[in-house]
Amino acid sequence: MQEYKLFINGEWVESSSGETFEDISPATLEVIAKLQKASEEDVERAADSAQDAFEKWSSTPAPARGKILFRAARMLEERKEELARLMTIEMGKILKESRGDVQEAIDITYYAAGEGRRLLGETTPSELPDKFCMTVRRPIGVVGLITPWNFPLAIPAWKVMPALISGNTVVFKPASDTPLLSIELVKILSEAGLPKGVLNLVTGEGGKVGSAIVHNKKIRAISFTGSVETGRWVQGEAGKGMKRVSLELGGKNPVIVMDDADIDIAIDGVIWGAFGTTGQRCTAASRVIVHEKILPGFQEKLIRRTRQLRLGSGLDDATDVGPVVNNSQLQKIAKYVEIGKEDGAKLVLGGKIVKPLPGYFFEPTIFTDVTPDMRIAREEIFGPVLSLMRAGSLEEAIYIANSVIYGLSSSIYTGNIRSAFRAIEKIEAGITYINAPPIGAEIHLPFGGVKATGNGTREAGTTAIEEFTEIKTVYFDYSGKLQKAQIDVA
Ligand code: NAD
Numbered sequence: 001m002q003e004y005k006l007f008i009n010g011e012w013v014e015s016s017s018g019e020t021f022e023d024i025s026p027a028t029l030e031v032i033a034k035l036q037k038a039s040e041e042d043v044e045r046a047a048d049s050a051q052d053a054f055e056k057w058s059s060t061p062a063p064a065r066g067k068i069l070f071r072a073a074r075m076l077e078e079r080k081e082e083l084a085r086l087m088t089i090e091m092g093k094i095l096k097e098s099r100g101d102v103q104e105a106i107d108i109t110y111y112a113a114g115e116g117r118r119l120l121g122e123t124t125p126s127e128l129p130d131k132f133c134m135t136v137r138r139p140i141g142v143v144g145l146i147t148p149w150n151f152p153l154a155i156p157a158w159k160v161m162p163a164l165i166s167g168n169t170v171v172f173k174p175a176s177d178t179p180l181l182s183i184e185l186v187k188i189l190s191e192a193g194l195p196k197g198v199l200n201l202v203t204g205e206g207g208k209v210g211s212a213i214v215h216n217k218k219i220r221a222i223s224f225t226g227s228v229e230t231g232r233w234v235q236g237e238a239g240k241g242m243k244r245v246s247l248e249l250g251g252k253n254p255v256i257v258m259d260d261a262d263i264d265i266a267i268d269g270v271i272w273g274a275f276g277t278t279g280q281r282c283t284a285a286s287r288v289i290v291h292e293k294i295l296p297g298f299q300e301k302l303i304r305r306t307r308q309l310r311l312g313s314g315l316d317d318a319t320d321v322g323p324v325v326n327n328s329q330l331q332k333i334a335k336y337v338e339i340g341k342e343d344g345a346k347l348v349l350g351g352k353i354v355k356p357l358p359g360y361f362f363e364p365t366i367f368t369d370v371t372p373d374m375r376i377a378r379e380e381i382f383g384p385v386l387s388l389m390r391a392g393s394l395e396e397a398i399y400i401a402n403s404v405i406y407g408l409s410s411s412i413y414t415g416n417i418r419s420a421f422r423a424i425e426k427i428e429a430g431i432t433y434i435n436a437p438p439i440g441a442e443i444h445l446p447f448g449g450v451k452a453t454g455n456g457t458r459e460a461g462t463t464a465i466e467e468f469t470e471i472k473t474v475y476f477d478y479s480g481k482l483q484k485a486q487i488d489v490a
Contacts (some may be wrong), residue, residue, distance in 0.1 A: 003034040004179070006042055006203065007186050009049035010196025016041045021176060021204070026092040026323040027313045027359040035179050038202040043171065043212035046200035050142040050169035051218045053197030058139045058167040065165055066116025071192035073109035076102065076185075083153065083184060088314040091152050091178045092323040092359070093277050095314055105157035105185070107443045108460065112161035115465055119166065127489050130479035137469040139167030140244060141220040144213035146206070146234070147182070148226045149175035149325055150280045150382075156182045158443070159223050160189070160199065162464035170199045171219060173210055175226075177325050179203045206230065214238050221245070223459075223467060225282075228380075228405075228452050235455060246457035246467050248448055250380040251282045251408030253438040254401035256423065257298060258394065259291040261413035265435065267302055269413065270386070273437030275309055275364045278321050279384040280329075283409035283431070283439045287370070287377060289389045289397045299368060299388060303349050306386075309364050312356045323359045324383055330360040333383035340367050340376040345387070372403045380406065394419050402428045408449035409438035430458070 003020065005012040015036035023033040036042075057065070076083070084098035093101070121135040145159040156174060163170050174182035186201045202209050210230075214222055214237045221244035224234045231249040238245045255273060257266045273285030290298050314322035324330050330353060337351045350363030362384055370377050370387035377387050391397035401410060410429040414420055420434045430449035431438070441447050446458035457467055477483060 001031060001034060004036070004183050004203070006036050006038055006046070007190075007199070007201040008042065008046045009200070010190070015039055015204070023090060023177075023180060024326075025089050025359070026325050027357050029358045032089060033180060035176075035203045038204040038209045040208070040212040043202055043209060043216060046171045046202050047142055047216045047218040049197040050171055050200055053195060054141060054169045057169055057195060057198045060167070062116040062119050062165060062167065064116075065167065066113040068189070068193045069109055069113035069116070069161060069165060072189050073106055073113060075188045075192060076106045076109060079188070080106065083181065085315070086184070087152050087181055088322070090180050091149060092325060093314055094319050094322050095317070097277055098314065101151055101154045104151070104154035104443060108154070108157045108464075109161050111443055112165045112464065115162070115165050119465060119469070121471070126475070127485060128477075128479070128483045130477065131483060132476040132478070134474050134476075135471050136474060137166065137465065138472050140468060140470055141168065142218050143168045143170055143221045143223060143468065144216065144219040145170055145172040146210050146213060146222065146224045146226065147174050149177035150277065150282070152178035152181040153185060155225050156185055158459050158464070159225075160185065163223070163468045164194070164198065166465055166468040168468055169197065171213055171216070172199065172201050173213055174201070174203065176203065176205065211237070215241065217241065219243065221468070224248070245455060246459070247455045248282070248459060249453050250382075250406055251284070251449060251453055252286055252378065252380055252404040252406040253283055253409045253429070254287045254289055254411070254427070255285045255438060256391070256394075256397040256401060256412040256414075257288060257290045257294070258397075258412065258414040258416065258419055259293040260415040260419070261294075262415065262435075263294065263298055263301065266413035267298070267305055269411070269437035270302060271305055271309070273411070273439050274386040275306065275321050275384050276439060278324050278362070280324060280382050281439050283441065284382075285386065285411070285438050286381060287387045287389055287401075289391050289400050291397070292390050292392050295390055302388070303366060306349055306364050306366060311354065311361050311363065321364055321384060323357070323361050325360070327360055329383060330362060333362050333381060333385060336376055336379070336381045336383070336385060337365060340370070340374065340385075340387075343374040343376065345370045345374055345376060350384070372400050378404050394422060398423065398426045402426075405452040406449065407451035408453040409433070411436060411438045430454070
């Protein structure tokens, strides 16, 4: 079994704590790797090395930084299949979804590389003659990146690539359930020519290593993706140090199905949205709000189709739904099934831990008769559990959709253009899909949510660069005399 190290100042080093942890495959429970438990001292060294590398990296022309990212994108492309297999073994999602995850990393890497020739500012007229006004983008400095386990390569790439192209240097901590893809990403960037110290990787416990990143004085900004609970803590602690913080947190994403929808397309979308990645997407469909006129037929078809999903190893082409990531997630899902029953929802499919393999498998599960006050309708379960809810009108459906603390993704199935636009206008979410499930973001559009899902920042698209740059405003007076704004104006 391979043991992996920390990457600090361009070298693979052991943790100063001397401690390690195990990486376990959730389908088979095999230990697949050993990793370092970084100490606070290791985080300090990583931040020092990022600080030392900053001057040179931030002065490197952005198109030259882009060339390294282009090389990395091509290497990711060449290794796509191998990386996807590693992801399925480490995290459990089925191979075709792992390929999608790797593809998303490839896409954001090319996209960020191209941004090296843009990093756009603005120009605007001055109110005074012989004066020129513009904005330029500057890197923030050393940034700390903390990622979850559900998109083991895509989310790290969504953060690392825009941070690097913008001229920042990085201390990066991946989730302990899925560090291997991040290690491969670091290797690829290093091989593609990234100078030493620019990207540093520390593995280990969130409460220790993540916390040390959040508190480190040299780190000027934190980009965090994970749960609301941790995000709230990160925001508070980083705020004390006056750091910039960007948060991408949980969701309780609704799908509205109106009586004028194409039912078969809606069912395809709901099944993919709810049970894809075993329900472990921040954008997963966890509530389906169906117009009461079509509810009985919809329900019957949905249950019939979901029953056909096959559980198993993600490496097996016949598998539709892989394992959940670890035992604590498995127990959490089982607990929510009990809560759903106690609250009076009707369990009509699944609801049990099963063992097609030794690992952590949970049956695709559907509850009906779910009402907005129930906990399964309000709290993020992050597993293959779907709540079916009833609405008598579009207004009621939107009201139910908005009745949670989250606001990440959303979707509506309807044949009526007015209903679609009404949903775009009224659903409180960062993303709304029309006639498509709430999962499947494309990297060249902004991604993020409202309410407790975040703090207003967006990743990907043009907003990816905003997250990792400061704007400097420049006034260039070539009049050869003192001109006073607001006073010497004609
Ligand atoms: P988590 O909050 O437990 O952990 C996320 C990361 O934070 C991990 O790397 C973890 O080690 C680290 N961490 C834990 N405690 C920390 C602390 N005190 N200080 C700093 N870092 C700490 O979340 P998770 O279980 O890994 O991921 C699942 C959650 O992520 C779900 O809520 C899901 O909705 C959310 N998520 C959101 C998005 C999005 O873009 N909005 C995308 C994917 C996942």
